[in-house]
Each structure stands twice: as C-alpha cells, then as structure tokens.
Amino acid sequence: MDFDAVRTFVAVAEAGQFQEAAAELSITQQAVSKRVAALERNLGVRLFARTPRGAELTIDGQALLPHARELLRAAERAIASVRPGHRPLRVDVIASRLATSGLIRGFHRAHPEIELDVMKLFDVETAVAALRSGAIDVSFRAVAMPGRPLPEDVESVRVLDEPLQLLTGPAHRLASARSVTVAQLAGHRIWMPGIAPGTEWAAYYDDLVAEFGLTIEATGPNLGADDLLDTVADTPTLATFIGEQTRLVWPTGHGLRRIPVTDPTPVYPHSLLWHRDNRHPALATLRGHLGARPVGHDTARTWTPNWARNY
Known part of the structure; x- marks a missing residue:
C-alpha cells in the first residue's frame, strides 16, 4: 500500500x-485528488463523498480511517527504530567477566542516558562479519590474528593493555610469591581449558608459549570459570592465567592467589572495532570515553605478540 496515499x-x-x-502536506490540490483516487482504485471502494461543505467520509472511508492511522503510526515507529541515536548501541564484549565488560560498565555509569544492547560473540572473524553486516556496532577484540589483517572498512583503536596474572591454589609452589617472573613459570603446568583453536586468544597464548618456553595445557572440557577455580584450588601442580581486571569470585575456603607476572609483564591487547560507515552517535561518545583512559604500559617492561603491536 502506498503510504503517501494513506497519509493523504x-x-x-x-x-x-x-x-x-x-x-498541510505542501502539495497541490490536484496531487491530493490523484492520491485519493489511486487509493480508492486500489481498494475498490469510494472513500469520500464531495459535498458543498467539502469532503465527507463514506461508510468505507469511516471503516478505513482508524486502520490508516495505525498504519502511519506503525511506519513512524519503524523509521524511529533505525533513526541514528534512536536504537541501542549494540556492543560485543566477548564474555561478561572480562575487562571488556568492565569498560562498558564504566561507560554506562558515565552515560546512563545511552541505551546499550550487549552481546557475546565468539571469535574475531565472527565479530568482524557482524560489524560489516550491521548486526553489531562495536566489538572489543585483540584486533587480529597472524596473517589475517582487518578488512579496510573495519577500523580499530587500542583501548586497554591488560596485564596477565597467575592464579594458583594455596598449596602451589608459587602461592606465597608476591610476584613471579615469566622465566620462573617455565616448567610449571598452566591449565587453560577455555583456549579454542583458531581464536585470537589462542594465537596470543601460542605466541606466549613460543616466546618464553611455557607449558600451557588446554586439555579437558571447558566447564566454565567455577570448575576452573575449583580445580586450581584443589590441585597443587596446576595454575592458570587470568587478566588483571577479570572479575572472579570464589568461596573463601579456596584460598586462591592472584600473583602479578613480571620481567616482562605479558599484556593482553584489547581494542575497539567498528565499521567505518557506522554513524550511530553513541559510537563517537564511546570512542571519546575510552580515548580519555590510559591505555598502555611501559613497552620495555611488557610483552605482546608482534602481530598485535601495530594496532
């Protein structure tokens, strides 16, 4: 149905x-008549009777009027739903316990008037495809993987370098250390069942292992953070890596220790990705908010993979 004819x-x-x-419509009277006549032909009924007083609705016109008004209201709602700034900003944060969720929580506290639609996609290729299709507005990622640069229409900015920490149970040999060097971790079993082959975080830890001769085991099913914490707490020979800003809560009896890693400190590079043509006004606000934060650490005392250093 022609919405211009309905509006007329x-x-x-x-x-x-x-x-x-x-x-009222800023068109000619002839155009009004043509639109009404076209609508009448389309419906097969007369909508108005011309009288000395003007145009009066016929019985069919009276029946159509409330539905026509609802059609116009529905059209306005449809347009408003995609009008810039009138829909929530769609944000991919990977997982709710990670530092990226903390960045969005900080943004929401600073700008509570901006609606957010938060989701959790899996790997960087899925996120990039969603950015390019318009399914999401922004994604927090480690940017890329070796040999797979971002498409030209996807932009990025580094927003956080997050130091890694070693998480151990109370009986682990390193549990009492105030900090550990990367060299001290050689020979220790680091268990990370959440590493999925083909993801950007798998590429990150592959390079970390190759650079420092570490032993990272990804064996066994990934049953979630609670199972990981239970296992590390009960096993004196296993430890795991977590981000400094990863939010974890465990029973007091676990006695887990979060130990800084130094000389150098491995940092995980979080970047914000978006499509170059995205015009959502909240995107500019989010970029401005994140741009006001300190991002990096002393590069002489930290480590990131070579493929992440150009972003």
Whole structure:
C-alpha cells in the first residue's frame, strides 16, 4: 500500500477539505485528488463523498480511517527504530567477566542516558562479519590474528593493555610469591581449558608459549570459570592465567592467589572495532570515553605478540 496515499487520505479526513489537506502536506490540490483516487482504485471502494461543505467520509472511508492511522503510526515507529541515536548501541564484549565488560560498565555509569544492547560473540572473524553486516556496532577484540589483517572498512583503536596474572591454589609452589617472573613459570603446568583453536586468544597464548618456553595445557572440557577455580584450588601442580581486571569470585575456603607476572609483564591487547560507515552517535561518545583512559604500559617492561603491536 502506498503510504503517501494513506497519509493523504488521513489528512483529507481530518481537514474535511482537499484544499486544506493539500496545504498541510505542501502539495497541490490536484496531487491530493490523484492520491485519493489511486487509493480508492486500489481498494475498490469510494472513500469520500464531495459535498458543498467539502469532503465527507463514506461508510468505507469511516471503516478505513482508524486502520490508516495505525498504519502511519506503525511506519513512524519503524523509521524511529533505525533513526541514528534512536536504537541501542549494540556492543560485543566477548564474555561478561572480562575487562571488556568492565569498560562498558564504566561507560554506562558515565552515560546512563545511552541505551546499550550487549552481546557475546565468539571469535574475531565472527565479530568482524557482524560489524560489516550491521548486526553489531562495536566489538572489543585483540584486533587480529597472524596473517589475517582487518578488512579496510573495519577500523580499530587500542583501548586497554591488560596485564596477565597467575592464579594458583594455596598449596602451589608459587602461592606465597608476591610476584613471579615469566622465566620462573617455565616448567610449571598452566591449565587453560577455555583456549579454542583458531581464536585470537589462542594465537596470543601460542605466541606466549613460543616466546618464553611455557607449558600451557588446554586439555579437558571447558566447564566454565567455577570448575576452573575449583580445580586450581584443589590441585597443587596446576595454575592458570587470568587478566588483571577479570572479575572472579570464589568461596573463601579456596584460598586462591592472584600473583602479578613480571620481567616482562605479558599484556593482553584489547581494542575497539567498528565499521567505518557506522554513524550511530553513541559510537563517537564511546570512542571519546575510552580515548580519555590510559591505555598502555611501559613497552620495555611488557610483552605482546608482534602481530598485535601495530594496532
């Protein structure tokens, strides 16, 4: 159905005059008549009877009027749902316990007026495809993987370098250390069942292992953070890596220790990704908010993979 014709029909019905409806719509009276006539032909009924007083609705016109008004209201709602700034900003944060969720929580506290639609996609390729299709507005990622640069229409900015920490149970040999060097971790079993082959975080830890001769085991099912914490707490020979800003809560009896890693400190590079043509006004606000934060650490005392250093 032609929405211009429907809008014209409603205008004539409310004004009672073709001429007044034409003035309201800023079109000619002839155009009003043509639109109404086209709508009548399409529906196969007469909608108005012309009288000395103007245009009066026929019985069919009276029946159509409330539905025509609802059609116009539905069209306005549809347009408003995609109008810039009138829909939530769609944000991919990977997982709710990670530092990226903390960045979005900080943004929401600073800008509570901006609606957010937060989701958790899996790997960087899935996120990039969603950015390019318009399914999401922004994604927090480690940017890329070796040999897989970002497409030209996807932009990025580094927003956080997050130091890694070693998480151990109370009986682990390193549990009492105030900090540990990367060299001290050689020979220790680091268990990370959440590493999925082909992801950007798998590429990150592969390079960390190759650079420092570490032993990272990804064996066994990934049953979630609670199972990981239970296992590390009960096993004196296993430890795991977590981000400094990863939010974890465990029973007091676990006695887990979070130990800084130094000389150098491995940092995980979090970046914000978005499509170059995205015009959502909240995107600029988010970028400005994140740009006001300190991002990096002393590069002489930290480590990131070579493929992440150009972003």
